Amino acid sequence: MRVLVTGGAGYIGSVTTAQLLAAGFEVEILDDLSSGHRAALPPAALFHTGSLLEPATLDRVFARRFDAVVHFAAHSLVGESMTDPLKYYHNNVTGTLALIDRVAAGGADRFVFSSSAAVYGEPEISPVTEQAAVVPINPYGRTKLVMEWALADTARSAGFAAVALRYFNAAGAVGDLGEDHTPETHLIPRLLRSLLDPELTFAVFGDDYPTPDGTCIRDYIHVQDLAEAHLAALLWADAPGLTAINLGSGHGHSVSEVIAAATAATGRDIAPTTVPRRSGDPARLVASNELALQLLRWRPQRDLAEILRDAWRWHRRHPHGHS
Numbered sequence: 607m608r609v610l611v612t613g614g615a616g617y618i619g620s621v622t623t624a625q626l627l628a629a630g631f632e633v634e635i636l637d638d639l640s641s642g643h644r645a646a647l648p649p650a651a652l653f654h655t656g657s658l659l660e661p662a663t664l665d666r667v668f669a670r671r672f673d674a675v676v677h678f679a680a681h682s683l684v685g686e687s688m689t690d691p692l693k694y695y696h697n698n699v700t701g702t703l704a705l706i707d708r709v710a711a712g713g714a715d716r717f718v719f720s721s722s723a724a725v726y727g728e729p730e731i732s733p734v735t736e737q738a739a740v741v742p743i744n745p746y747g748r749t750k751l752v753m754e755w756a757l758a759d760t761a762r763s764a765g766f767a768a769v770a771l772r773y774f775n776a777a778g779a780v781g782d783l784g785e786d787h788t789p790e791t792h793l794i795p796r797l798l799r800s801l802l803d804p805e806l807t808f809a810v811f812g813d814d815y816p817t818p819d820g821t822c823i824r825d826y827i828h829v830q831d832l833a834e835a836h837l838a839a840l841l842w843a844d845a846p847g848l849t850a851i852n853l854g855s856g857h858g859h860s861v862s863e864v865i866a867a868a869t870a871a872t873g874r875d876i877a878p879t880t881v882p883r884r885s886g887d888p889a890r891l892v893a894s895n896e897l898a899l900q901l902l903r904w905r906p907q908r909d910l911a912e913i914l915r916d917a918w919r920w921h922r923r924h925p926h927g928h929s
């Protein structure tokens with residue numbers, strides 16, 4: 607199978623690319639390196655530098671057709687999407703529409719799309735199933751939902767198979783591939799980096815949530831489990847139209863529990879300060895992963911302890927990230 611991976615120099619994209627190559631797929635990457643890292647590019651994949659917003663780049667990439675497209679490339683900082691929403695609509699939505707257009711014109715048979723739990727906003731039920739109302743509460747989540755809709759409508763009318771994978775909290779590392787965002791906003795890398803660099807502070811964002819220990823509950827999923835789900839989705843996608851599938855562990859962990867797991871993984875004492883809530887954080891976000899099990903035969907294999915162990919190993923070996 608020939609697969610185009612957009613955003614293959616990014617965190618989840620690079621891990622998935624490595625796994626596709628290991629499974630014998632022929633992979634080409636399209637990435638503009640605006641947030642991805644050259645060091646994360648596997649040499650065995652053909653690399654196209656460029657953006658989905660450049661028609662000439664898409665002409666070059668789609669000179670040959672693909673069996674499948676796996677589309678990671680997107681801006682993904684929730685906070686930034688609130689202050690600069692057009693950056694998100696422009697890159698995420700306009701770029702994705704250009705890609706969908708190429709696939710609909712015969713550029714590929716299958717389309718796997720990186721969606722997000724952000725499409726649910728603040729769900730009233732937990733664990734959240736794919737049938738829950740989609741009410742995103744920030745522009746990032748809204749761009750993901752708009753792209754799901756555009757993909758659903760086009761996949762149905764043009765007759766290609768599409769899967770939207772709604773990631774919960776991706777975390778962990780695989781070999782030399784780990785999490786390196788600028789700025790880094792995510793809990794686990796911020797926590798671990800603060801142990802390696804005394805100049806970086808770490809704080810818990812609120813301990814007055816309606817949860818047993820007062821801190822927010824999330825569903826952390828190992829990036830290798832996520833990558834395996836992409837392979838399963840690629841092989842499963844067949845019927846025209848879009849299927850949206852949650853990718854989470856099905857288990858929730860509070861911020862305090864993550865700190866306890868980090869203490870165990872690192873052997874360090876961690877005594878964080880607590881600051882007021884970060885705006886827009888739902889109290890609890892946990893996936894139902896029944897549909898992934900049923901359709902993709904995918905079940906996560908790695909728990910929170912393994913996530914922290916792998917992330918810690920990566921951050922110690924890469925204290926300055928990929929650079």
Ligand code: UFG
Pocket residue numbers: 682684722723724746747774775776791792793794796797808809810811812822823824861884887891
């Ligand atoms: N947190 C802290 N301190 C930090 C960083 C985070 O206490 O320094 C807390 C947050 O308040 C939250 C939890 O840790 O309760 C997890 O926060 P992350 O930023 O790691 O992840 P989010 O759940 O906010 O974001 C994730 C994905 C987004 C997606 C969102 C959907 O990373 O892409 O879920 O709600 F949009």
